Amino acid sequence: MTSFQSTLGEDEGIAEELAKGQREISIAEFFEKNKHMLGFDSGARGLVTAVKEAVDNALDATEEAGIQPDIYVEISEVRDYYRLVIEDNGPGITKEQVPKVFGKLLYGSRFHAREQSRGQQGIGISAAVLYSQLTSGKPAKITSRTQGSADAEYFELVIDTDKNEPEIRTSKTTSWDRPHGTRIELEMEANMRARQQLHDYILHTAVVNPHARFELREPGLDEPMKFERATDQLPEQTSEIRPHPHGVELGTLLKMLAATESYSVSGFLQEEFTRVGAKTSSKVIDAFRDRHFGREMTWKTPATHESDELVAVVEDAIANKGKGPTAAFAEELVDIVVGKDRIAHEELEQIVGNVAESVGAETDTSFGDTVQANVVEALWPVLTEDREGDIYSLVDEVTTTKKSDAGKVSISRSIATQFAETTGPADRATHDDVDEFVTWAAERTKERQDETYGETARENIVDALWSRMRTVSDDVPKVRDIADDRDVARDLLEGMRETDILAPPTDCLSPITAELVEEGLKKEFDADFYAAATRDAEVHGGDPFIVEAGIAYGGELKSEGSIDLLRFANRVPLVYQQGACTITHVVKDIGWRNYGLDQPGGSGMPNGPAVLMVHVASTNVPFTSESKDALADVPAIQDEVELAIREAARDLKSYLSKRRSLQKRRKKQDVLGRILPQMATKLSEVTGREEPNIEGALARIMNNVSVDRDVDDGKVTLTVKNYSSTNEAPDITDIVSAEPSGLNGDATVVDLDGEWFVKWSPEVSAGESATLTYSVAQDASFDINVDGVETEKLTVNA
């Protein structure tokens, strides 16, 4: 720059010279140079991204049409290129739309909508088309058949990268065996080095879309990979919503103010935002008034015995209205004022106005505006005579007893001075003003009394003052005035943010739901334990979002190395840039040892046989880049991700700790099961008696439920003893080879081909026992089965 400037005087044509080189860049051309931003940075990656874009579109299209998705992906080698075919059973695309959808970047219906969908910018599939044409020179081949139409439309098209417009090479009708759907065929320079990511993408997509069916064929597979449907339940249809007041930024607000057809702020708020009705809008407007106009301080009204004096003041202020009416006016007014606890300037004006009307009517006298103003002007100084004393009592109330009285008097006096001298006649101040008053007063007190009012003490005083101040009723500016004034708009924005407003409706979101998250994990991972959690919706930048987490543990999952983390945004798996993703950051920051997972060093990715999946659904997912690989570190989202994971992890923890305690119990039972019989044998040797029965002792030690059988001359006694500390309800089935008779209690007998099933489900309280007796022929044999009690807690001796 400096070099140009130094030569400016000599060569005036330089700007024109430069201008010759400046021209509009077509968006297609721009992305041609920035392929990496869209996930097409390498041949390996490009293939995965192309599949991803096409599958995402297919899923969105089918779901929108209420069709259970059936998606077919095929990759094959064709000479030097790879051919990619993706077919869906969606509603199809009309003949007019096909070229635009596939042949024009940034064409889409979703960019402007606040609604959860997989694609957002409308670049994905057209970028794939572009990538294919740039690497292979071949046009994209698209077949689409809409429901009910007899034929399918077939196109071959390329993108004109200068104009960002589709260029149709071939267009004809053709026949297709699918009744409806879309098929896209792309040829591109690529390789299969990212095979793992491709498989992951399809697998993960199957996990979060349990309602969809997928089939993948690629050269490295002997058999096609098939993922079957686990549920018939389609995701909830989403609907579009207006922005939420907590989520907009100043620039957006200004744009909305400029564009709205509303005239009043109240109308604007209710029309343009979600969750704002009359009540909320008046709350927002009050909060705006507090910021824009400030509040008015209320002061303690004089005691009743000072009424006479006040009446005199009022009477003096009224001229030429006759003695009777003047006295009536003054007395009525003073009565009302004294009857109030505290009063603000505006309130006084209102009261004066009311009294003027009522007394005026009674006495047939007109107390006009001038009279009213005179009265207020005369009365207000009297009412605010003792600001210092009033503030002192507030300060005294909220400061600790440790503060000296002299200090309190000093700070109160300084605050009172501020109100008297800087707020105009109405004692009106914003929160910031009050803050300044108190800070200034505290400094003076430090100087004069050498007493420090720290931050907390000052805050308490500010809060006490602010709570005594009243929101004013001044008219708020009109929408068009706010739209022109950044500062006023900022006050409005702050008012919106300060006000408690219901979270945005979530019908714009379609979470998978905890139940289906678990279902999806169960479908694709063979584990021992599954848990899932879906959080309530939260808001970020006016966009609601929902976070869900699921965990699968144990079973066939690999136990060495770190756990597998599956990240999803709006049901789309994120397979690249795991390290840059906020989900990964959150997972690494959680202390997994608390949840029973190994975590070397106490932070970072935990180890163990587990799969953790996190799904963030939002009307606007904040990605770190256009390629949509990683979620940005947005605090509101991070918090929810953490809470969702912790919720699911808590279930894992209790599962693991239960498993560990059962393992310990099993181990103890194993050891005792070895030691106690040896001891019994030894004892019988020493005492010369028969070996004692140790089952009772063992069951008691293990706090178990024991089931014993005693057969005496055809009389069978089953005894259930509960040595545990909780109630137990075992289901006992005794299979007897001969017909039992004389059953007591509530047992039932079922005859099944010469075997009798005696079913008995006693409720046994802690420390109690239950018995069942029946008679049976001498040579009967028994086979007992006990359910409803964990194996580890059961001692069967029958």
Add this chain to the structure above:
Amino acid sequence: MASESKTSEEIARERLIDLAAEFYDQFDRGEIPEMKLPTRTKSNIEYDEDSHVWVYGDRTSTRSANSVRGARKLLKAAYTIEFLARQLDEDRSSTLRELYYLSESWDAEEAHFSDQDESNQLVEDLEIVSKVTREDFHMRPEESGATLMGPLQIREQTRRGERKIHCQGDVGEGGYQIPNNPDTIEFLDHDIDFVMCVETGGMRDRLIENGFDEEYNALIVHLKGQPARATRRITKRLHDELDLPVVVFTDGDPWSYRIFGSVAYGSIKSAHLSEYLATPEARFVGIQPQDIVDYDLPTDPLADSDINALQSELDDPRFMTDYWEEQIELQLDIGKKAEQQALAARGLDFVTDEYLPTRLDEMGVI
């Protein structure tokens, strides 16, 4: 004598089998087998006004099959009971160490002892529960090698017949070695004025070399550090049967006070046998912390472990007397300890010519 010992063997055997039967019955009733024992810590020993010794208090701990640890202990107990019962049946004996090694031959691996402390402790447990002494189980400790030297004639019942021995005239300079079961000794005749128990070998040898035993008609008992049961038992018998005063001469440090404590009051580990082993009338000669000050003896500074031991003695009911509190406080104050042999700083004869005569005179022993 023979019939008497047989009776005690029979009683011992019976009691062991009763104990096994109790475990058996507990099993049979569906209860968890357990064995209750007095808690063996210093907080659970109390002074018995009648016998003037320290015995276990009321607090008990339970070895129960409820836990794997407890079950292992009881399994070992069952095996040990069987072993002891058979040993008594066959009239044989064994040492504690042999029991530890013998457990290796038991078929149940869980019953093997992991170290000798464990087997020793179990034998003590069985002593307490069955109220039979180890000696009556025919369990011997390894020879401690403690000796007697002085004007005493005894008859010892050895496995090779009776021996009549004079503990001055019939023995070499090493003295008469106390057998494992001193109840096999009969006192025949003596000329003893007092019994002096000496902690270290060096001091014992000094006293003999200087002819202290002859000059003062003293029976010198060599304790060899923490005295074995046999040493304490014979000391008690000398006191009780021959009505002799007993004094204890040790180093001047906290560990040595415990040696005196176990002679006089009984040890915490074997408080169940205090009546049988402790000599409550035994008195402490020195080295007292006061002597360190009075004689300006060469000293070592107290180590941290010494200080802890002294502090813990202040909480030990056996040492809660004015004398001990005063001495221990003094020692903590000066922060020093001294060995018996530190007296040699004043010459080799100082101990026999000056220190002991003065101390014993003060104590009214001579």
